[in-house]
Amino acid sequence: xxxxxxxxxxxxxxxxxxxxxxxxxxxxxxxxxxxxxxxxxxxxxxxxxxxxxxxxxxxxxxxxxxxxxxxxxxxxxxxxxxxxxxxxxxxxxxxxxxxxxxxxxxxxxxxxxxxxxxxxxxxxxxxxxxxxxxxxxxxxxxxxxxxxxxxxxxxxxxxxxxxxxxxxxxxxxxxxxxxxxxxxxxxxxxxxxxxxxxxxxxxxxx
Numbered sequence: 001x002x003x004x005x006x007x008x009x010x011x012x013x014x015x016x017x018x019x020x021x022x023x024x025x026x027x028x029x030x031x032x033x034x035x036x037x038x039x040x041x042x043x044x045x046x047x048x049x050x051x052x053x054x055x056x057x058x059x060x061x062x063x064x065x066x067x068x069x070x071x072x073x074x075x076x077x078x079x080x081x082x083x084x085x086x087x088x089x090x091x092x093x094x095x096x097x098x099x100x101x102x103x104x105x106x107x108x109x110x111x112x113x114x115x116x117x118x119x120x121x122x123x124x125x126x127x128x129x130x131x132x133x134x135x136x137x138x139x140x141x142x143x144x145x146x147x148x149x150x151x152x153x154x155x156x157x158x159x160x161x162x163x164x165x166x167x168x169x170x171x172x173x174x175x176x177x178x179x180x181x182x183x184x185x186x187x188x189x190x191x192x193x194x195x196x197x198x199x200x201x202x203x204x205x206x
Contacts, residue, residue, distance in 0.1 A: 009040075009094035009095050009096070010038050010039050010040045010064070010094065010095050011036075011038040011039065011095055011096065011097060011112070011115075011116050012038065012039040012040075012095050012097045012098070012099055012112050012115050012116060013039070013040050013041075013042060013093040013094060013095035013097070013098045013099070014031070014039055014040070014041045014042070014099050014101060014112075015042050015044075015086065015089040015090065015093065015098055015099070015100045015101075016041070016042070016043050016044070016089075016100075016101055016102065016103060017043075017044040017045075017071075017082060017085035017086055017088075017089060018043070018044070018045050018046070018047070018102075018103040019045070019046040019047060020047075020103055020104075020157075021047065021050075021156055021157055021158060021159050021160055021161075021162045021165060022103075022104070022156055022157060022162050022163070022164050022165025022166070023102075023103030023104035023105075023164075023165065024043075024054055024057075024103055024163045024164070025057070025163055025164035025166070025169040025170045025171075026104060026105060026106050026170035027101070027103060027104075027105050027106075027107070028057055028058055028061055028063050028163075029061065029106075029169065029170060029171045029172075030105070030106045030107040030108075030109075030111075030173070031061070031063045031107065031111075032061035032062060032063055033109050034107075034109060034110075034111060034112045034113075035109050035110055035112070035113055036110075036112040036113040036116065037064075037112075038112060038116070039064065039095070039112045040064045040065075040066040040067075040093075040094060040095060041058065041063055041064060041065045041066065042065075042066060042067040042068075042089045042092050042093060043065065043067070043068050043069075043089075044069055044070065044071055044085040044086070044088050044089045045068065045069075045070065046070055046071065046085075047160045047161075048070055049160045049161045050160060050161045050162060050163055051068055053161065053163050054068060054163050055068055057163055066092070066094070067089070067092040069088060069089075069092070070088075071084045071085045071088045086100070096119075097115055097116065097119055099111070099112075099115050106170070106173050106174060108173075143181070144181075144182045145174040145179040145180060145181055145182060146179065146180045146182045147166070147174075147179060148178050148179065148180070150167075151166050151167055151168075151178070152165060152166060152167075153165055153166065153167055
C-alpha cells in the first residue's frame with residue numbers, strides 16, 4: 001500500500017544497505033555532483049562504528065543523509081539480512097520515487113534527474129507509456145571496473161570504521177582514473193539506456 005509523501009519531501013529517496021568496510025566515499029562524492037539536488041540519502045549500515053565518520057563526510061559534501069541506521073531487530077540467527085535492511089530503509093523513505101543502489105558505486109551526475117524523468121517525463125517516443133512506467137520497476141545497465149592494486153588499502157577491507165578502502169577518497173568517476181574496465185556490457189535495459197551507473201570492484205571478493 002502506498003503512502004502519500006510529505007509536502008516537504010524530496011522527489012527521490014536513494015537507499016543503500018551495506019555491511020562492508022569502505023565503499024561509501026565513491027557513492028557520497030558522486031551524489032555531491034548531482035545535477036538535481038532533489039533527493040535524500042538513507043543508509044542502513046551494519047558497521048555502526050563508522051557512523052560518525054560517514055555522517056561527517058556527507059555533511060561536508062552537502063549530501064542530505066536524512067537517515068543512518070542499523071537494521072531493525074532481527075528475527076533469525078543470520079548475521080545480516082538484505083531484506084531486513086531494505087525494509088528498515090523503506091520505512092524511513094519520504095520520497096515518491098525510491099532508487100536502490102550499492103556501496104562501491106559511482107552514480108552518474110544525472111542519476112537523480114533521470115529517475116524523475118522516467119516517471120514524470122513526457123517523451124513517450126523513447127519511454128514506456130505513463131501507465132506502464134508506474135506498473136514496473138526501472139533498472140539500469142551496469143559497467144564494472146577493477147581498481148589498481150596499489151590503490152587499495154588491504155587492511156581497510158576488514159576495518160569496520162572505514163568509509164573508504166582506497167589510499168585516496170574516490171572523488172571522480174573511474175572512467176577518468178586508472179581503473180580497468182572489467183565488464184563493458186553488464187545487464188542492459190533496451191527500453192531506457194541513457195542511464196549508466198558504474199558498479200566497480202567488490203573489494204571483499206578479491
